Amino acid sequence: MPVSYDSPADPATAPHGAALRHVGGPAVLKILIAGGFGVGKTTTVGAVSEIEPVSTEEYLTQASAPTDSLDGVETKKTTTVAFDFGRISFDLPIPMELMLFGTPGQDRFIESLWYDLASGAVGAVVLADTRRLETSFDVVTFCERARLPFIVAVNEFDGAHRYPVNEVRQAFALSIHIPVVTFDARVSTSVAKVLLRLVDHALSQITADPTHPTAPTLMDAR
């Protein structure tokens, strides 16, 4: 069942909702859930997916210890080796289905997989953990180079210091127009608001730059 959430993308308040035309069926949009190692990408997809999420988890081994720091996520036992996939429907601002693709978090996958996963996406949610912000720096750079609209979503882990979003923006050297939000990757309503914020932001980019090479497109308008 499609659901709707109280969010900034409500049609009464979202100027960009009208940019997506509703042509009979739900708009189907591909969204990338990206971020550094262990920031909560798989958790995010699993929290909102209406279908059993597809996951490609493998157990961490000693071999990855030098490159994949477990500081802050010591209980982590597995890592995504290919991608996560989930789906969520919304009624507002227009009927739409979001296809969620979670990336693998390990840097060594950037070249080989991220470009493929990003292909056709309307935008990316870049997850960040304030205890290890640097793990998401390369992802922000990737989005900027790929000219993929993105927002930064700080996953507020229990016990982690809560930084003002402006400090996070500064740490990533983000321009003022890129939204930075906080959320809890385990809570479906929290994740849903983040997704709607991304869609709104991605649509605002179409309005700002219609020639954008990765401008959001309707993958399917049945």
Ligand SMILES: Nc1nc2c(ncn2[C@@H]2O[C@H](COP(=O)(O)OP(=O)(O)OP(=O)(O)O)[C@@H](O)[C@H]2O)c(=O)[nH]1
């Ligand atoms: N306390 C808390 N734990 C979380 C939260 N999000 C994720 N976790 C835990 O943190 C660990 C990492 O979460 P994942 O969702 O696997 O992270 P990931 O970004 O997909 O990891 P990789 O695919 O290995 O890069 C898991 O043990 C989760 O249960 C959160 O918001 N709060």
Ligand SMILES: [Mg+2]
């Ligand atoms: Mg994962």
